Amino acid sequence: MSDLYMMVTIADRSCGKKFTSLYEEYGVHVTLSTVGSGTAVSEMLNYFGLEKTEKVLVFSIVTGSVWKEIKKDLQKKLKIDVPGTGVAFIIPLSSIAGKKPLFFLTEGLNFKKGEESALKDTKYELLVVIANQGYTDMIMEAARDANAGGGTVIHAKGSGMERAEKFMGVSLVNEKEMVFIVVKTEIKNDVMRSIMDKAGLESKAHSILFSLPVTSTAGMRLMDEEEIERETEKEEV
Secondary structure (H helix, E strand, O other): OOOOOOOOOEEEEEHHHHHHHHHHOOOOOOOEEEEEEEOOOOOHHHHHOOOOEEEEEEEEEEEEHHHHHHHHHHHHHOOOOOOEEEEEEEOOOOOOOOHHHHHHHOOOOOOOOOOOOOOOOEEEEEEEEEEEOHHHHHHHHHHHHOOOOOOOEEEEEEOOOHHHHHOOOOOOOOOEEEEEEEEHHHHHHHHHHHHHHHHOOOOOOOOOOEEEEEEEOOOOOHHHHHHHHHHHHHHHO
């Protein structure tokens, strides 16, 4: 999608609120946060005078113009360029499933839908499903019905979920699951449609779904081989 990105922030867990508060100043009200841990070696931590701490990962949707403004304040107000403070980066979105989720995720960003991402020739895409906790099986069954492979799940806490009723007519709980599924670009729309039909907003999962272009992969040979087998079976029939 034109000028729309997933912003990923990784910072010390104790500083998570500072980052999300800054984002809200720029209209970024919907965020998903989860916890991880840093892997810096002890020599590096000692060099910077740091201790090994838990990290917070924050996922948000932003426009390119909003990102430029946020980036300035990350550097000026939160001193993100100081080693050990954190890191933030953006990944271009290629699509969001449905108008209502699009309006929900981009409220306050002055976003106008344009052409699809310039990264149109990618062989794979990463589907990101945001859903109520406990419905991963429902989501993955729907994905597999459209020939998707496996997925990876992380637990997250959402903010701005109370705004969902305004845009989508449903109430969303704060406790969420994020499901990441890599699929071939040619079946992306089928997989997204299957998930939204069987585990979408009308289901108990209340899934919101978008996709990110994948520019290069390793370890996907099995998926390619399975596709060749399916094509061979069709030719034999």
